[in-house]
Amino acid sequence: MITDCHVHIGKAAWCHIDADMDLLIRTADEVGVDRMMVTDFTALTYDYEEGNESLRRQIAPHPDRVLGYFTITTGRFGDHMVELLDRYVTEYGFRGLKIYSVPPLQIIDDPYMIPLLAKAAELRIPILAHSTAEECESLARQVPDAMIINAHMGCCPQANGDWRRSIAAAKRFPNIYLDTASSCFDNGMIEFAIEEAGVEKILYGSDTPLLDPALQIAKITESDISREEKELILHGNIDRLLKWRET
């Protein structure tokens, strides 16, 4: 059983991708992924209203296979965003919030972001934050009830590939989790994350269709960790976080 907490759909000129649901489902079948948590590229980089509406339509036929993240470029489009997040979760069944830090103009450690994070905490949904460890720590301090997943666990250009810094954040803050999706396969990274932050803080993600999900799965399965730890990372931990909303 595998649940992938980090998947994209749609068009993204910056990374030369145009991925539809058929591609995602076919790829998930090939590599053995049972459930995907998906964010729309248009919502992430251009127009959150258009992108989330597109995602809503595309995931509707696949309720057991594909879960939606309500996705935004920034928190600066007004109170309407909070209302829309509420509607997408309570009426349309979206299961998370995705936020994306691309400094200097697209930042997440921003006063305008806080009402959205507070709403996500109220709705009991996880927040996938493409960001640095420092930004996640700041948000975790400001909204202690928010469940923040540090996307790429520091292995992205703006976080300088510093996975040890992200692991330190997850160790220090009870509400910071780590997503394993990234181009980095540094030897011992997953083992160290378990030793420092605890296996329950680590969630499997792939960044499909930018990265190769078969290699991302092997990052977990080929680590020197126990079978139980692999299962927790590959699905147990995110399944537990998703159940938070049902409690």
Next chain:
Amino acid sequence: MIIDLNGYYGKWPYWPLRQSSVEAMLEKMDRYGISRVFLCSLRSIFTDPQTGNTEIKEIVKRYPHRFSPAFTYSPFTPGRKRYVEDCEEAGACLIKFFPRQHTYVSFEEPFIEEILGFCGEKKIPALIPYRIMMNWGLPMCNIQNIGRFAKSFPETPFIVGSVNYLLELQSTLDVMRRRKNVFVETSGMMAFREIEYMVRKVGAERILHGSAIPLQNPAIGPLKIHNAKISDADKERILFRNAQELFNLSS
């Protein structure tokens, strides 16, 4: 059989390295079917090229069927002129260049031209890692400079190492399109269907397997080739046949 062009030995200054002893690497190589690794000293990158190269020669002497040397030299350190002796003693070997770590501009150093001329004469591949390993925090070199060198030294086989995707891959492809004496090594390639894309763009005969053992998990290097939707003949080329031809290796 799998030949790995991109292995390292020594300490890693940024975090404690796991499974980095020669014995631990051999165990991992056996687990993932890697027959031979071209080993480069991390000491030679970060502090002392000559002592690092000597360390590698000693490991190769102990395990001649499992390791081959990847030497490195700086224009500014003692022992740089030993490259002729090192390579003649070693047989199959490659030379790696680390201009960012050794702080020089390749085009300004006559020593680099001298050694690249030697590589061309002896058909010794010159491997220039875009970064030491695929981690976003490490300094990167200029891929187009490799293209300039490949033009000046057409007899020298150049290998671009540890490129990942997008701009760095596009620059690598541009250089490979212009210069037939440029090859690419796979340890940094993590994108979706990237191996298939590269085979379509440049042909399997110009792609060589690397894992970046023990800096990166060595399971991933072979897996990305085995999983690629390419012919078995192309997989064999990438995993070992191209290296056998380039280094005149029988095993």
